[in-house]
Amino acid sequence: MSLERIRKDIKRCGHSITIVQQGMVPRYAYTVGLRESCGFELILAGGAVYELDEVNIIMKLLVSACFESGYSREVRSKAHGTFSIGESHPTWNKKMLLAAMAFYKMDTVPARQIIPDKIHTTVDVPLLSEKWDGVHQPIWKWLAGEWDLPIPSTSTAVTNLSALKGEPVTEASRWEDDEWELFAGPGPDVPQSEMRVVPIGTLLGADKSLARIIELPVGKALWRDPIEMQWHDWAAA
Numbered sequence: 638m639s640l641e642r643i644r645k646d647i648k649r650c651g652h653s654i655t656i657v658q659q660g661m662v663p664r665y666a667y668t669v670g671l672r673e674s675c676g677f678e679l680i681l682a683g684g685a686v687y688e689l690d691e692v693n694i695i696m697k698l699l700v701s702a703c704f705e706s707g708y709s710r711e712v713r714s715k716a717h718g719t720f721s722i723g724e725s726h727p728t729w730n731k732k733m734l735l736a737a738m739a740f741y742k743m744d745t746v747p748a749r750q751i752i753p754d755k756i757h758t759t760v761d762v763p764l765l766s767e768k769w770d771g772v773h774q775p776i777w778k779w780l781a782g783e784w785d786l787p788i789p790s791t792s793t794a795v796t797n798l799s800a801l802k803g804e805p806v807t808e809a810s811r812w813e814d815d816e817w818e819l820f821a822g823p824g825p826d827v828p829q830s831e832m833r834v835v836p837i838g839t840l841l842g843a844d845k846s847l848a849r850i851i852e853l854p855v856g857k858a859l860w861r862d863p864i865e866m867q868w869h870d871w872a873a874a
Contacts, residue, residue, distance in 0.1 A: 655736045661779035663761040669737045675703045677747040683761030718757040723750045728769035732780040759801040760843040775842035789815040792837035797827045809850045810858035
């Protein structure tokens with residue numbers, strides 16, 4: 638989003654919302670313009686359970702709560718759950734709030750994290766209160782540094798909410814150089830409403846036992862029992 642657009646948004650409604658589409662790291666959204674009225678910006682990092690239009694709704698809901706209460710309480714949404722507000726370490730802010738830093742002409746901008754409740758939390762939601770560390774936050778390691786996997790940096794996976802909530806992936810298939818399907822449970826049984834497309838690094842970072850899928854040839858598939866957790870070629874099942 639251009640700085641001119643941000644200025645127009647702030648003049649019109651007191652804030653602007655920037656959504657950074659997923660690439661090597663998960664999607665995230667943040668405000669620009671709240672610092673002067675609330676003292677900080679807001680970040681919604683990850684949250685693959687939410688569709689793009691829902692992210693906009695959630696951001697606007699939390700912005701309104703900021704103006705009304707300064708976040709002295711939890712914010713509840715009947716459709717999207719309950720949100721709390723946590724601190725966000727400057728090491729995250731410097732890597733994520735690029736438009737805000739450019740707008741304010743500052744090296745870092747104070748921010749707080751919008752944290753979904755347990756029911757709506759997925760593996761891509763980091764704990765921003767802790768110092769950024771690519772080793773301990775592998776899903777977000779590519780916020781800084783170059784892509785270091787032997788597959789295209791554009792690689793994505795079609796997956797389901799069960800996998801994104803931490804259940805083990807039991808079916809893996811690769812259909813293009815940069816496209817996988819990774820499901821917890823039988824893929825054909827997953828309803829469309831529970832399917833998501835995420836960066837491949839999201840699932841690889843959440844579960845190191847998925848490393849074998851990197852070497853999976855295009856057109857091939859693997860399966861494993863969720864208890865045994867040993868990969869088998871699909872044809873051998």
